[in-house]
Structure formats: structure tokens, C-alpha cells
Amino acid sequence: MATHRVPMLGFQTMPDSSGSVWFEPTSVDLSNESFSYIVLKYEESPSDITCYGAFNIPQNYASGGSAVVVWNCNPTTGDADFGLRWRSVGGSAGALSLVQAIQGSATSLDVAPSSASGRVETKITITAADISAGSTLQFGVSRATTGTDAAVAGPIYVHGVLFEYEDV
Numbered sequence: 001m002a003t004h005r006v007p008m009l010g011f012q013t014m015p016d017s018s019g020s021v022w023f024e025p026t027s028v029d030l031s032n033e034s035f036s037y038i039v040l041k042y043e044e045s046p047s048d049i050t051c052y053g054a055f056n057i058p059q060n061y062a063s064g065g066s067a068v069v070v071w072n073c074n075p076t077t078g079d080a081d082f083g084l085r086w087r088s089v090g091g092s093a094g095a096l097s098l099v100q101a102i103q104g105s106a107t108s109l110d111v112a113p114s115s116a117s118g119r120v121e122t123k124i125t126i127t128a129a130d131i132s133a134g135s136t137l138q139f140g141v142s143r144a145t146t147g148t149d150a151a152v153a154g155p156i157y158v159h160g161v162l163f164e165y166e167d168v
Contacts, residue, residue, distance in 0.1 A: 005162040006058060008067060008139065009040065013053035020045040021143070030072075030117065030157060040158035042143035048083065050142040051158075057088070060167040061133040065126040068162040069108075069141065072117050078151035081144035083107045084124045090135035103130050107144065112152050123164070137163075 015021040020043040026032035030039070040051055067084050087103040110122040131137065141161055 001062065001166045001168070003064075003164060004058070004060075004167055005068065005164045006055075008055050008137075008141075008161040008163050009051075009053055010055060012055070013051060015040070016050045016052065018045060018047070018049050021049045021051055026157075029155070042156045042158065044154065045143075045145045048142045048144050050083075050085075050140040052138075052140045054136055054138045055163065057131055057133055057135050057137055057163070058165070058167075059133050061131065061165050062168040063128060064164065064166045065128050065131045066164045067124045067126060067139070067141065068160075068164050069122045069124065069158060070160040070162065071120055071122065071156050071158045073112055073152050073154060073156045074116050075112050075153050076114060076116055076118075078112045078153060079109050080112065080120075080122065080152045080156055081107060081109050082122050082124060083142040083144055084126070084139060085142075086126060086130065086137055086139045088130050088132065088135045088137050090132050103127075119159075131165075 023038050025036050027036040085102045085105040104127045108124045
């Protein structure tokens with residue numbers, strides 16, 4: 001068995017309608033003009049803000065399952081609280097576009113990087129019983145901004161959300 005990581009964000013990814021989460025080039029706030037690419041920017045907000053998406057679980061999936069949020073921010077103090085909600089749809093009889101109940105959710109709290117714009121990976125475990133090879137995982141990844149746990153002041157920049165799993 002080997003551990004793999006595949007991207008969860010893609011063309012089927014959409015920020016919520018709050019106006020507090022969006023995609024922007026790294027050249028806007030992160031001063032990366034040499035290797036500019038798109039990041040997901042989560043601003044501070046009085047309520048949780050979410051980016052939604054869907055992706056297919058790889059056919060060689062065997063076990064495990066975590067969402068790895070790769071992020072940074074300019075502050076070097078405080079905590080970032082990320083949440084994940086999901087629903088897995090498998091087989092030809094699954095309803096992909098209909099409103100369905102959330103199958104599972106989890107959160108993970110991580111500390112700000114020790115240097116400005118340092119890279120952080122925050123892992124959120126997905127219930128393995130909810131996942132099967134070839135199914136479609138619908139998800140929402142959130143920045144929790146309420147309560148005392150979400151103390152990072154200012155925006156958080158998400159460089160990727162990866163699905164980590166073990167193969168057959």
C-alpha cells in the first residue's frame with residue numbers, strides 16, 4: 001500500500017455567496033509575480049464561510065481518507081479552524097444534484113505559521129465508511145470565524161485541498 005494525494009478543488013468548485021471567500025491570483029496579496037497562480041482566499045467574517053465542490057474518489061482507493069488543507073497567512077499568531085462537510089454518492093442510482101443530507105462532518109484546528117506566509121498543512125479526517133472507490137464526494141470546506149478558536153486575524157490563503165488515501 002502507498003499513500004496518495006489528489007486535488008479536491010477543480011472546475012466544479014464554487015465559493016459560497018457570502019462575498020468573503022473567492023479565488024484570486026497570488027500576485028494580488030502574496031507578492032508572487034514570478035510564479036503567480038490562483039489561491040482560495042478566506043477573509044475574516046462574522047460567520048463560517050465555505051467553498052463547495054465535488055470530485056471522484058480514485059478507483060485505486062482502499063482505505064483511509066483525509067482532506068489536507070494547504071494554507072498560509074501573514075499573521076504569525078493565532079489559530080485557524082477549518083471544517084469539512086461531505087456526502088458520497090456512488091453507483092448509477094445516486095442523485096448528484098438533488099439536495100441531500102450531509103453524510104459527515106469534521107473540524108481541525110491548527111496554529112498560524114511561525115513565519116509570515118509560511119506553509120501549513122491541516123488534515124481533516126473523513127469517515128472511511130462514507131467513502132468508496134469511484135464514488136463522487138460532494139464537500140464544503142469552511143473557515144470557522146466564530147468563537148475563540150479562530151484567532152488568525154486577516155485573510156487565510158488556501159493553496160490546495162488534497163484528498164489523502166491509501167491504495168490497494
